[in-house]
Amino acid sequence: MSTRPTDAITDFSQFQGMRRGARSGDEATIRKAAQQFEALLTQQLFKNMRAGSLGDDVMGGGQTGFYQDLFDQQMSVHLSSGKGLGLADMLVRQLRGSSAAQPGDSAATTLEAAAASGSHHAFALQSQANDVSGASATAGSAGKTPEAFVQAILPHAERAARELGVPARVLVAQAALETGWGKHAIKDADGKSSFNFFGIKSDRRWQGDAVSTTTTEFVDGEEQRQQADFRSYDSAGEAFDNYVDFLKSNPRYAQALNHGGSASHFVQGLQNAGYATDPAYADKIMKIANGPTMQLALASGRRSYAV
Template sequence: MDSLSTKGQLDMARNVHDMGSINKMREAIASGDETVLQEAAEQFEAIFVQMMLKSMRKAQDALADEDSPFNSQQVKFYRDMHDQQLATDLTANGGMGLADVIVKQLGRTEDSYTPASVIRSDGNLSSLNTDRAKFVAHAQDIALDSHSVGTKSAHKDAMFDSPEQFVKSLMPHAEKIAAKYGLDAKAIVSQAAVETGWGKFVIHSADGKSSHNLFGIKASSDWKGEQAVVDTLEFNGLIPQKQKAAFRSYESIGEAMDDYGRFIASQPRYSDAVKTGHNAQGYTRALQEAGYATDPQYADKIMAVYNSERLNTLVPPK
């Protein structure tokens, strides 16, 4: 009797406009009644067929005569109702075979059942992307290591014991560079604080020697000095991505500061930054707009340090 009752409910559910019967079918599915699987699959196929009919109707409407009485909104309303029921009736009588495939995959009632993980394995894009990422990373390692022998295990480590020591060590050199190129010494120190976390994350070679790279300047093809390769965080739009990069290495803080000044003053793209060098806000904004860093919040972070109580306690405003 239960089976006959379920069969009757399913027959009624084939009327897509009878929402009560459709709800009863949902209840049967939730109860684990396997007899509704075929009907549920047919309903899914009906939705697919209905989408095709709807697309066909849209193409027909584009060519229809707007003045025709058969092109009114009322006619379209009942036409769409008819198409919905037509899709259901078509799938109930064999349809396109999509329902049978769904039943075979979900019901697992036949020996010929093939797990979904096996079907179309050639379309497993996630594995293809993973393999591609590994290949790119491997090629990147080879390219970088060939130009930086002995720096493969470079890492970031603390160079100063405290922010006070960091500022005290950098400020004399920053003032020298600021006077030479017309910049703000406190803005220079603020940028170094952002790049190195107040000196807590400075690149060191495998033997523990500091690179003194305080501004994250990378070793381009024209750099003739020492370099170190480390993992770095670059931004693609707003998305951070971990990459390997080669950075310049110096013998001292003074050498690092001198190279920073030359780097900023000699690069045409930073000309606007140099022009507004005495204005910390304008200088940092121009650096970001010129592409000094990929972080979209780079200028804001520098100015946050520049205006912080910690830095202003150590370097009182003039």
């Protein structure tokens, strides 16, 4: 393991540079701060694993724990400086103020949505679900939890899912991924929700309203910030209806619609057709769809409108 001097846990001068960069909003500083935060969580993971071990062997001395702790701290910094667990990437997006579709961003969804990328592990997304907000059932006002988001869109998701022949939870998961459980839903200049739950862009085929915003796209495997126009709807129901029409009227999504009842084939078909530029798009949707946050939110949502 090669460690650059600036990555050493004993080098405290790095924090002075981070403090200066933070004042100016420097991009590199934002990423460094996010990596430091991920390193702290990784260190805690190591600590918990050590605590669950059988203890020191017979050769262990009184200083073993001290040096093990130093080693774990250095390993945490080293791991987070590369691809890491995926949490740093999501924190960077959040700190940059991205209003485009992102995975949920509070504490329990980070294990389900960032865990989705091939280089992101499941525990990373667990840190993102408890505080996410979503569109409420009335006029696009924000809710406080994934449950509120699901309650607002579930009837529309179930109707659209029947037309597409897929489980409703898959459409809810896609909407959660695109909007961060509603927290990053695209809004117009007046702060009104566009109800664009699926990140569908506006082009010459679209005759309705549109909203321009900054989004994150993957180009040659690298994230890039771009300005783009997105479709705007008057209601959640209209958004889901248009999503169904969008897929059915576009030949490129024929493979996705020919899923044979398989949710994973459906989302993989979307990815193969270029629905999103994120190379882990399908995996992320399925992670959210099968995660505990989704299960609890669905149960709560179904109880709410069944009463």
